[in-house]
Amino acid sequence: MxxxxxxxxxxxxxxxxxxxxxxxxxxxxxxxxxxxxxxxxxxxxxxxxxxxxxxxxxxxxxxxxxxxxxxQGSFESTQSSTDLAIQGDSFFVVQNSNGRYYTRAGAFNFDKDKVLVNPDGYQVQGYGIIPGTGQSNGVLGAINLTSFASTPPKQTANVKMVVNLDSTQTTPALPWDPTNPVATSNFSTSLSVYDSLGNAHTATAYFRKTAANAWDWHVIIPDATAGTPGSVTTPINGTLAFSSTGALTAQTPTAGTAQNITFANGSTVPQPVLFDLGVGATTQYASASIVSSQTQDGYYQGTLTKVTIDDKGYVNGVYSNGQLQKLYQVALAKFSSNDGLSKSGGSLFEETLASGQPMLSNAATPGVGKILSNSLEQSxxxxxxxxxxxxxxxxxxxxxxxxxxxxxxxxxxxxxxxx
Structure with missing residues (x-):
C-alpha cells in the first residue's frame, strides 16, 4: 500500500x-x-x-x-502624448458595456468619436473640470473631446506695459496732436486688443515728455467708434510721474480706472479696459526708450490643435490661439490588496472580495502616484x-x-x- x-x-x-x-x-x-x-x-x-x-x-x-x-516595470519613451504610465501602485480605470476594469497598460488613443480608449475600445475614465477653477468636479466618466473642439474668444479687459522712457529726451516742438501722433510724441508701442467677437484691434500707446520726470501717455485705437475713449477724436489720455531715481511712482488715470471702449461691429459695448503702465516697474533712465514687456488678456476664437497630459493627469487642450485649457483629469484607482485582483485578459484586472473596493482619486492626491505622458510601462x-x-x-x-x-x-x- x-x-x-x-x-x-x-x-x-x-x-x-x-x-x-x-x-x-x-x-x-x-x-x-x-x-x-x-x-x-x-x-x-x-x-x-x-x-x-x-x-x-x-x-x-x-x-x-x-x-x-x-x-514597478521600467518605462519606455514613445511619440504619443496619450501613451501613459503610472509611477506608483495605482491603476487606470477603463470601462465598456460589460463593466469596469483596471489596468496598468496605458497605450491609449482617441477614437473616431474623440473618446480616449485602450486598444480594445474600453473607455478611459476621468473627471470633468469645474470652469473657472481648473479643479476636478469629482464626476467619473469618459474622456470625450467632442465639446472642446474650439474655445470661444475673450475680450481684452487688461493691458499691461513696462517700458523705459529715455530721460534725455526733450519735449517735442509741436503740442500733442492725435491726428499726427508720431510727430508730437517721443516714443510709441503697439499691441492687439480683442473685442467680444474675437476681432483684433490695434492699440498704440504714445509717450510724450512734458517736463523733467513727467510724461503724458495717450492710447489710440483707430477702430474705436468716433467720440468714444480710444478713438482718434477722443484718445485715452493720462500722465506719468517719475522719481529722481527714474522709478514710475504714479499714473493717471490709475491702473484701476476702466476705459469704456466702443466698437461698432456688433460686439459687446461698452468694453471696459484697464491700462496699467507699470507703477514700480516702468522706468525713466538715460538710455534708449524700449518696451520691456506688454501683455493683454484677450484672444480670438481658437480650435483644438493637440492634447497634452501632465504628471497630475490633467488632460490639457492646446488651441490655435495659444490658450491652454484643462479639459479632464485622468482617474486612478488604488486597492487595499493588489494580490486580490483577478486577471481578466487584455491586460485588465477586476476587483474581488480579496482585493477590496477601489479607492478612486487622481494623481494630484498625495500617495496615489504620478502619471508619465509619452511613456509606457514595460512588463x-x-x-x-x-x-x-x-x-x-x-x-x-x-x-x-x-x-x-x-x-x-x-x-x-x-x-x-x-x-
Whole structure:
C-alpha cells in the first residue's frame, strides 16, 4: 500500500510542477506585453498521513496559490502624448458595456468619436473640470473631446506695459496732436486688443515728455467708434510721474480706472479696459526708450490643435490661439490588496472580495502616484530569473517522474516474489 502511495505522491509532484511550468511560460510569453505583471507559483504540502507511533508520512504537493508580482516595470519613451504610465501602485480605470476594469497598460488613443480608449475600445475614465477653477468636479466618466473642439474668444479687459522712457529726451516742438501722433510724441508701442467677437484691434500707446520726470501717455485705437475713449477724436489720455531715481511712482488715470471702449461691429459695448503702465516697474533712465514687456488678456476664437497630459493627469487642450485649457483629469484607482485582483485578459484586472473596493482619486492626491505622458510601462518579467525557475521546475518534474518509475520497479520486485 505504501509503495502505491509513493506513486500518487509522485503524480502530485508532476501535476504541480507542470502547472508551474505553465506559469513560467506565461510570464516569458508576456515579456513584451505593456503593463504585464508576472506571476509565481507557490506550493504547499498535502496533509500528511499518521501511522502507528504518531509518525506522519507526507502525501505529496499541492498548488497553494499563483501570486502576481506588482512591482514597478521600467518605462519606455514613445511619440504619443496619450501613451501613459503610472509611477506608483495605482491603476487606470477603463470601462465598456460589460463593466469596469483596471489596468496598468496605458497605450491609449482617441477614437473616431474623440473618446480616449485602450486598444480594445474600453473607455478611459476621468473627471470633468469645474470652469473657472481648473479643479476636478469629482464626476467619473469618459474622456470625450467632442465639446472642446474650439474655445470661444475673450475680450481684452487688461493691458499691461513696462517700458523705459529715455530721460534725455526733450519735449517735442509741436503740442500733442492725435491726428499726427508720431510727430508730437517721443516714443510709441503697439499691441492687439480683442473685442467680444474675437476681432483684433490695434492699440498704440504714445509717450510724450512734458517736463523733467513727467510724461503724458495717450492710447489710440483707430477702430474705436468716433467720440468714444480710444478713438482718434477722443484718445485715452493720462500722465506719468517719475522719481529722481527714474522709478514710475504714479499714473493717471490709475491702473484701476476702466476705459469704456466702443466698437461698432456688433460686439459687446461698452468694453471696459484697464491700462496699467507699470507703477514700480516702468522706468525713466538715460538710455534708449524700449518696451520691456506688454501683455493683454484677450484672444480670438481658437480650435483644438493637440492634447497634452501632465504628471497630475490633467488632460490639457492646446488651441490655435495659444490658450491652454484643462479639459479632464485622468482617474486612478488604488486597492487595499493588489494580490486580490483577478486577471481578466487584455491586460485588465477586476476587483474581488480579496482585493477590496477601489479607492478612486487622481494623481494630484498625495500617495496615489504620478502619471508619465509619452511613456509606457514595460512588463516586469525578469527573463534571467524565469529561465532559472524553468530549470529548477524541469528538474523537479524529472525527479518526481523518477519517484513513479522507482515505485513501479519496487512493485515489480513484489510481484517477482511469487516466482
Amino acid at each position: 505504501s509503495v502505491t502511495s509513493a506513486m500518487y505522491t509522485g503524480i502530485s509532484g508532476l501535476a504541480a510542477n507542470g502547472e508551474a511550468m505553465s506559469v513560467i511560460g506565461n510570464n516569458i510569453s508576456n515579456v513584451n506585453t505593456t503593463g504585464f505583471k508576472s506571476g509565481r507559483m507557490l506550493f504547499s504540502d498535502v496533509l500528511s498521513s499518521t501511522i502507528s507511533g504518531g509518525s506522519q508520512i507526507g502525501r505529496g504537493v499541492q498548488i497553494q496559490a499563483v501570486q502576481n508580482d506588482f512591482s 516586469n518579467v525578469d527573463m534571467a530569473a524565469q529561465f532559472v525557475k524553468m530549470i529548477t521546475t524541469q528538474r523537479g518534474y524529472s525527479a518526481n517522474s523518477k519517484t513513479i518509475t522507482t515505485a513501479d520497479e519496487m512493485l515489480q520486485e513484489v510481484l517477482g516474489l511469487k516466482r
